[in-house]
Amino acid sequence: MSTSIHDFHDDPRNAGILIWINGALKPRAEAVVSVFDSGFVLGDGVWEGLRVHGGQPVFLDAHLDRLFEGARAIALDIGMDRGQLTAAIMETLAANGMDEGVHLRLMVTRGVKRTPYQDPRVTVGPATVVIIPEFKNAKPETLSTGLKLFTVHVRRGFPDVQDPKLNSHSKLNCITACIQATAAGADEGLMLDPHGFVATCNSTHFFIVRKGEVWTSTGDYCLGGITRANVLRACRDAGIPAFEKNFSLTEVYGADEAFVTGTFAGVVPVREIDGRPMGAVPGPMVQRLQGLYREMVARDVAFRGGVRLA
CATH class of the missing domain: 3.30.470.10 (Aminotransferase class 4, branched-chain amino acid transferase, N-terminal domain)
Structure with a gap:
């Protein structure tokens, strides 16, 4: 289910x-x-x-x-x-x-x-x-077992139609993507950009790991994600090669790991994409990034005067 x-x-x-x-x-x-x-x-x-x-x-x-x-x-x-x-x-x-x-x-x-x-x-x-x-809180079982993604036909469009940088109440394109993914038995819809490259998911941002490198889309056709930016910053600070670039589904299917990011659940592994298993879940890079992200959250809480997390 x-x-x-x-x-x-x-x-x-x-x-x-x-x-x-x-x-x-x-x-x-x-x-x-x-x-x-x-x-x-x-x-x-x-x-x-x-x-x-x-x-x-x-x-x-x-x-x-x-x-x-x-x-x-x-x-x-x-x-x-x-x-x-x-x-x-x-x-x-x-x-x-x-x-x-x-x-x-x-x-x-x-x-x-x-x-x-x-x-x-x-x-x-x-x-x-x-x-x-x-x-x-996100369900612990979701964080441990990972998500199943399905590539939907609904695209992230050009900014002169509806700019994907706007975090607007108008989310019908994401909703139709979610409907299609759910009908296919998946947890989240993977959305392509108008050129056929991977853009993002219907409610999260998408990353893959290939040979020790972290890849995500150029960002041209997705919301400017807060958690997405923090993960990229964590990679830079930790010396992990991270790239915002165009890549295709072929490169996704051959990835060592995949994960999504979002404010609600943080860094979440992906276990399957379009019927292709993604290997160990969570993989070593995802586990490392989950830890780095938790440290970023703790630093921000302390900076704002809250109680530092353990």
Whole structure:
């Protein structure tokens, strides 16, 4: 049975969480937005997912950089600066007594419209800002057994159609890729770029290991991933040869190891791609990178004044 990198074991504490909506903390059952909200009507908005360790949202600066860059690209006025958003996140965590094993979704839409139409000029209020924190960890069994990938027909397109650098609420191309992968019995869809080279997965970034080298796509047709960038930085710091380059499925099938990265689960091995087994899971490079990434998280937590992880 196919799973997902985002699968988690339900935590009963999540039933009583408080959700931050435009400055107010609401119980989960009361946390709602208007049916005229731009995000609901059109998927008009940007978002970030963050992990919380040691009481701190990890790599927050990089996530806020991406959020504000995306908002500026679509002429969306968030109505809050970085300090105010940071304070709102910390208020939400404190209100819920959360400091470890938490995944947080920060979402911003263009706000409420006076009629359900795409033109931003029919928006009648400020942006809608929502912060949803949950007690949520990736399933240990997923991290240990690895993922099964399937190459889907849905491509990551050119930036003049819908720029893949935008972490927007509009994710229909990724959703259709996920649907196809699930129907094929896989956990995640491997997506190609318009030229047929490997781009990314439907919700994670993709890497392979060949003869001691770490390869990932050029990045031209995928989101600027925070964990992706951190893994590449960890490779450089550790002297591991790492390359952003074009490569084909033939080179994927012949790889020694493969893995994906994402904020929710970190570095996760891949056990099979299009029916081809990928060898030992996790392999030695994946295990090394998992350790280096954990060290990066610990350093960031300590830098932000949180409790350093063991």
